[in-house]
Every structure is written in C-alpha cells, then in structure tokens.
Amino acid sequence: MDDKLNVRQLVDAHKGTVKPAIYIDQDIYDLELERVFGRSWLFLAHESQLPKAGDFFTTYMGEDPVIVTRQKDGSIAAFLNQCRHRGMKLCHADSGNTRAFTCPYHGWGFGLEGGLSVVPLEQEAYRNGLDKSKWGLVRVPRLTTYKGLIFGNWDxxxxxxxxxxxxxxxxxxxFLDRREGGTEVVGGVHKWVIxxxxxxxxxxxxxxxxxxPYTHGSAIQVLAPTPENKSDGKPLGDGQTQRPAWANGLGGVQFSExxxxxxxxxTEKPDANVWVGGEVSEYFRETYPEAERRLGSVRALRLAGHNTMFPTLSWLNGTQTLRVWHPKGPNQIEVWVFCIADKAAPDSVKEALKASHARAFGPAGFLEQDDSENWxxxxxxxxxxxxxxxxFCVQMGLGFEERRKDGIPGVTNYTFAETAARGFYQRWVDMMTSETWAEIEARTKEYQKELVHG
Amino acid sequence: MDKIFVCAVAELPPGEARRIETDPVIAVFNQDGEFYALADRCTHGEASMSDGYVEDDCTVECPIHSAKFCLKTGKALTQPATVDLATFKVEVEGDNVYVLAPAQVAA
Structure with missing residues (x-):
C-alpha cells in the first residue's frame, strides 16, 4: 500500500461514502495525472477520422497533448505533442493531413513516424554536432484499436x-457492433469547457x-410526442413506446466492473430515447434483425442507457453520443463530443442522427445543459x-449486488443503483494507492469478491 | 540533354508529385493537369519538395518550413527561402511523362 495522500480515508466503497476533497484537491489531482491517466487505456480517436496516410488528430491523454497519425504503412501511431527542442506544443491544428510536423518556435521538423528530420541551420548552429536520432518525438508506447476506437496507454x-x-x-x-462494417464519426467534434x-x-x-427523471424532467415533458411536434412528419420519438422505460415492469440492470x-x-421493442428523431428510431427498428443476429436480443433491444469506460470515456446508446472528459485541473474539464453512426446507415439517417444528437447532447443540447448545470x-x-x-451519500442499492444467470455479465444491480459509482471510486482508490498493476488488479478483484462472493 | 522517364501520366494525378532519383534529385509536379519539374531539395533546408503541398496558384509549399516556390519559374516567393529552385523541362509523350535534364544530371 502506498497511500501517500490518504485517499483511502476519503472514499469508502463498502459503506458508500465519499469526501469532497477528491474533487477539489490539487495534490490529489496531480497524483491522478500520474497514477490514473498515466496508466489507464485512454480513448484517442476513431479510425474513421484517419482514413489516409498523413491524416492526424490531436487530443489529450490526461493533460498531455498527443498527436494521433496514420502512417504511410497504414498503421496508427501516437506521440506526445511536444517539440523535443524546448518543449513547445508541436502541432496546433485540431486535425488534418500533413507530410511532417514542424515546430512553430524554432522550426524543428519531425516526420510522420516521429523522427527528427530537419533542424534549421544545422551545419552553422550545431557546430558541436547534434545527434538527431536521439531527439525524436516521445511515442505513446501502447496503442491499440477496438472495433474502430483507438486507445493509447503510457504504461x-x-x-x-x-x-x-x-x-x-x-x-x-x-454500441459499436450492431451492423456489418462497424461505426464512424459523423460530423465534427464538439468541444467546450465547463x-x-x-x-x-x-x-x-x-x-x-x-x-x-428529475434533472431532465422538463425536457421529457416538452419533447414527448405530441401533435404539435409533427410538422415534418417525422416527430421526435415517433413509433416508440410512449411511457417511461422504468415503469414498464420489465426491470433493468446496472453493471460494474x-x-x-x-x-x-x-424494453419489448428496440426503443431509442423519445427525443431521437423519427427517422432515426425507424432505422433502429428496421435494422433490429441484423443487430439481434450479431448481438442477441438483450443488446440489440438496448438503445438507451449510459456507459463509462474508466476513467473518462462515456457514451449513450441510441442518441449515439460518445464523449471524453479531458481533465483541466481539479476544477475544470474540456468536454469532447463525437456522434457515432453505423457505417452502413443511409446518409439521410446519419444526417437525422447528427441533428438528434446535437439537439440533445451538443454544447447547447437540452439534456447536456441540464447535466452540466448540476456538475x-x-x-x-x-x-x-x-x-x-x-x-456525500453513495449508498443506493448497497448490498443488493449480484451476478446474473441470464448471460448479462459482471457485477450487477437494478438500474437505479450506485453500484457502478462505488465500483468507479473503488477502482480510482486502487489505482491511486497501488504502485503496480498486479496490486491494482488484486485489490479490485478482492472488492468485487466481497460484493458478490465470487 | 538526357530525357529521363518519370512515370505514366495516370500515375501522377493533379496535386501530386514524384521524386526522381537523379543527381541532384528532381521533383515532378502535376498542378491541375500541367506538369512542372523543380530541384527537389528546398533551398532553405533539408526538405523534399516532392512532399510539399501543390497549391491552386501554381506554387508548391515546402512541407517543413512553408517556403513557397513558383512551379513555373522556381522563384522563391516567401520566407524562409531566398534562393530560387532550379527548373527542368517536362515533356509528355503519349501516356508517359519525361523530364529533360542536363547530361551530367542523370539517374
């Protein structure tokens, strides 16, 4: 155990309590950058954003700026977005296509593969000699893709x-495997600071x-399918079950691991949320048989609900929003939002999806604003x-964790629960207080075993 | 003059460039259907103009430090380059592109 900041005293997943220091303390935040963001698999980009050699996308891993690039051989590489000369941010564009990256400060030039290729006035200025082979960009050592999503890890x-x-x-x-061909990002990336x-x-x-039900109550009220909402013949929520999913008596599930x-x-039918445009919900209904063949009925029917892959990648089924919460100090985040569509979907559906997505979860989205206000x-x-x-009280459903026998995997509970929150904070503590991955995994496993006895 | 084969016309689409391993190295460009050839090495630094960006105004921009050169005359149009690039004559014969280079400049 290496709990130098006593974070185990701030989070008690067994009792369901959290102390606010974990949200505001600068020392804790600095340790998070090292022990959480320096060791976790972090989402970098979607493969569809880098179709050609030389395509690049700049993002962050924790607070470290990184460049993700498509190489000439078709592979993907990522580098710390920092010139090795005097530390300047190397690439200042959000995305694009390039043959090389040149630092705006003194003009050191790096190839797509990260090597230092050009040093201005090299002969005249570096009379002492400069070994360019030693000053290439810092590469993200672990990089892999999963069904179109690109992930990197510093550890x-x-x-x-x-x-x-x-x-x-x-x-x-x-979310990613409903149809043959996988997914793609439609439209650009919405970015804002809160x-x-x-x-x-x-x-x-x-x-x-x-x-x-409460935070979004007004949106649910206003956007319920009504005759006034039918001007284009494809009203929001058209063709979907018109009652709250939690009131249908079919139950639900929360997962944590x-x-x-x-x-x-x-749900009985493949119902997206009521605020998804009619053309989009119709698409989900029409493509249900393919999704069911690929995923089985539980996941094919699932077109709503929330998800976080620890620590900062989140998405919502149905509204198809995928987002990263980039940390900017303990008191600020930059929200980056992508709209994810099945590649095989018709263009008209992609357009309708983009509109539904921006309306609900863009920077001025009626649901996004409700959430941001709370945080x-x-x-x-x-x-x-x-x-x-x-x-804070994080005790909802405490003690009712189980492993299901119907094939839905992991530690589970009823949908309305804080099992996944307790699991989230337990994992956070395990990462913050462990020096090695073996310790992290052992502690997490022990916690889960206590919850469900296996 | 030596007539050096560059590639088939179809292999050099508009906006692209080919690097010919002569001495010095030559870059052949297709700008909107017209072919041009310049010395490949930027007069400012160690960059290959065949990796540069072919622009609509009949210029090529160096991929490293953004110096612009005229594709027709080789003239250095912007900082940080101050020395012009050598130009070479291009001939299209049938389906093939050739560059005319002095005899001592050969592959």
Missing amino acids: ETAPSLEDYLGDMAWYMDG DCNWKFAAEQFCSDQYHA KGHGSAFFF VEVQKVLRGYKAKQTG
Missing part, C-alpha cells in the same frame, strides 16, 4: 486493453440513471469551508 506494464475492459467489452460491443471535476461527469455516465459502469432498462453547481458549492468537510 508499458498495463494489462492488455481486453483485460482492462473485462466484461465492459460486452456492453461496448452493443468548471467541474472530471469525476462528476464520468461517474454520472457510469452509474447515474437516477438523475434522469474494474471501474467501468453501464445501465439500461429492458458546475456542485463544484461551486465545494468552494465553501463547511461544504469541503461534508461527505
């Missing part, structure tokens, strides 16, 4: 992505179905002297 000793995902892969497949800790957003998408989490309600207001309260000492 050479980290488990494989498959081991890291565990049963989360089963839930992720339900003032809250990254864990509020990541944990909500991991575990919190509970907020939806290795810090990841997911939840949804069972930002909690963060503001935590500036208070008394508030900093006041713990």
Whole structure:
C-alpha cells in the first residue's frame, strides 16, 4: 500500500461514502495525472477520422497533448505533442493531413513516424554536432484499436486493453457492433469547457440513471410526442413506446466492473430515447434483425442507457453520443463530443442522427445543459469551508449486488443503483494507492469478491 | 540533354508529385493537369519538395518550413527561402511523362 495522500480515508466503497476533497484537491489531482491517466487505456480517436496516410488528430491523454497519425504503412501511431527542442506544443491544428510536423518556435521538423528530420541551420548552429536520432518525438508506447476506437496507454506494464475492459467489452460491443462494417464519426467534434471535476461527469455516465427523471424532467415533458411536434412528419420519438422505460415492469440492470459502469432498462421493442428523431428510431427498428443476429436480443433491444469506460470515456446508446472528459485541473474539464453512426446507415439517417444528437447532447443540447448545470453547481458549492468537510451519500442499492444467470455479465444491480459509482471510486482508490498493476488488479478483484462472493 | 522517364501520366494525378532519383534529385509536379519539374531539395533546408503541398496558384509549399516556390519559374516567393529552385523541362509523350535534364544530371 502506498497511500501517500490518504485517499483511502476519503472514499469508502463498502459503506458508500465519499469526501469532497477528491474533487477539489490539487495534490490529489496531480497524483491522478500520474497514477490514473498515466496508466489507464485512454480513448484517442476513431479510425474513421484517419482514413489516409498523413491524416492526424490531436487530443489529450490526461493533460498531455498527443498527436494521433496514420502512417504511410497504414498503421496508427501516437506521440506526445511536444517539440523535443524546448518543449513547445508541436502541432496546433485540431486535425488534418500533413507530410511532417514542424515546430512553430524554432522550426524543428519531425516526420510522420516521429523522427527528427530537419533542424534549421544545422551545419552553422550545431557546430558541436547534434545527434538527431536521439531527439525524436516521445511515442505513446501502447496503442491499440477496438472495433474502430483507438486507445493509447503510457504504461508499458498495463494489462492488455481486453483485460482492462473485462466484461465492459460486452456492453461496448452493443454500441459499436450492431451492423456489418462497424461505426464512424459523423460530423465534427464538439468541444467546450465547463468548471467541474472530471469525476462528476464520468461517474454520472457510469452509474447515474437516477438523475434522469428529475434533472431532465422538463425536457421529457416538452419533447414527448405530441401533435404539435409533427410538422415534418417525422416527430421526435415517433413509433416508440410512449411511457417511461422504468415503469414498464420489465426491470433493468446496472453493471460494474474494474471501474467501468453501464445501465439500461429492458424494453419489448428496440426503443431509442423519445427525443431521437423519427427517422432515426425507424432505422433502429428496421435494422433490429441484423443487430439481434450479431448481438442477441438483450443488446440489440438496448438503445438507451449510459456507459463509462474508466476513467473518462462515456457514451449513450441510441442518441449515439460518445464523449471524453479531458481533465483541466481539479476544477475544470474540456468536454469532447463525437456522434457515432453505423457505417452502413443511409446518409439521410446519419444526417437525422447528427441533428438528434446535437439537439440533445451538443454544447447547447437540452439534456447536456441540464447535466452540466448540476456538475458546475456542485463544484461551486465545494468552494465553501463547511461544504469541503461534508461527505456525500453513495449508498443506493448497497448490498443488493449480484451476478446474473441470464448471460448479462459482471457485477450487477437494478438500474437505479450506485453500484457502478462505488465500483468507479473503488477502482480510482486502487489505482491511486497501488504502485503496480498486479496490486491494482488484486485489490479490485478482492472488492468485487466481497460484493458478490465470487 | 538526357530525357529521363518519370512515370505514366495516370500515375501522377493533379496535386501530386514524384521524386526522381537523379543527381541532384528532381521533383515532378502535376498542378491541375500541367506538369512542372523543380530541384527537389528546398533551398532553405533539408526538405523534399516532392512532399510539399501543390497549391491552386501554381506554387508548391515546402512541407517543413512553408517556403513557397513558383512551379513555373522556381522563384522563391516567401520566407524562409531566398534562393530560387532550379527548373527542368517536362515533356509528355503519349501516356508517359519525361523530364529533360542536363547530361551530367542523370539517374
């Protein structure tokens, strides 16, 4: 155990309590960059964003800027987006196609493969000689793809992505593998900054179905299918079951494992959320047989609910939003949002999906704003002297964890629960207090064994 | 003059360039259907103009430090380059592209 900041005293997953320091403390945040973001598999980009040699996309791993590039041989590589000369940010474009990366400061030029190729005035200025082979870009040592998503990891000793995902892969497949050909990003990337800790957003998408009926009450009220909502003949929610999924008596499930989490309600029909445009819900209905063949009925029917792959990749089925919560200090995040469509979907459906997605989960999306408001207001309260000492309750469904016998994998509970939140914080503590991956995995396993006795 | 085979016309589409391993190395460009040839090495630094960006205004921009050169005359149009690039004559015969280079400049 190496709990230098005493974070085990701040999170008690067994009792379901959390102390607010984990959301505001700078020292804890600095350790997160090293022990969580420096060791986790982090989403970098979607393969569809880099179709050709020389295509690149710039993003972050924790607070480290990185460049993801398609190489001449078709492979993908990622590098720290920093010139090796004097530390300047190398590439300042969001994305594009290039033959080389040239630092804007003194003009050192690096090839697509990361090697230092050109140094201005090399003969005249480096009379002492410069060994260019030693000053290539810092490569992200672990890089792999999973069904179109590109992931990187700074830690050479980290488990494989498959081991890291565990049963989360089963839930992720339900989002990425509905149709032959996989998925693609449609439209650009929405990016915005809000003032809250990254864990509020990541944990909500991991575990919190509970907020939806109340936080989003006004949106649900206003956007319910009504005659006024039929101007284009394809109203929101058209053709879908018109009652709250939690009231249909079919039950639901929340999943938790290795810090990841997911939840949804069972439905009789492939129902997306009521705020998805009619053309989109019709598409999901029409393509259900293919999805069922590929995924089985539970995942093919699932077109709603939330997911987080620990630590910061979240997505929602049906509305097809995929997002990364890039940390920017303990009190701020940059939200990056991608709309994910089946490649095989017709262009008209992709357009309709893009509109549905932006309307609900773009920067001005009616659901996005509800969520952001909650996180930002909690963060503001935590500036208070008394508030900093006041713990949070994370006890919903505590003790009702189980392993199901119907093939739905992992530690589970009813949809309305905080099992995945407790699992998220337990994993966070395990990473923050362990020096090696063997320790992290052993501690997480022990916790899960206590929950479900196996 | 030596007439050096570059490639088939079909192998050099608009906006692209080919590097010919002569001495010095020559870059042959297709700008909107017209072919041009320049010395491949940027006069400013160690960069290959065949990796450069062929622009609509009949220029090529160096991929490393963004110096622009005229494809027709080789003239250095922007900083950081101040020295022009040598130009070579291009001939299209049938389906093939050739570059005319002085005898001592041969493959």
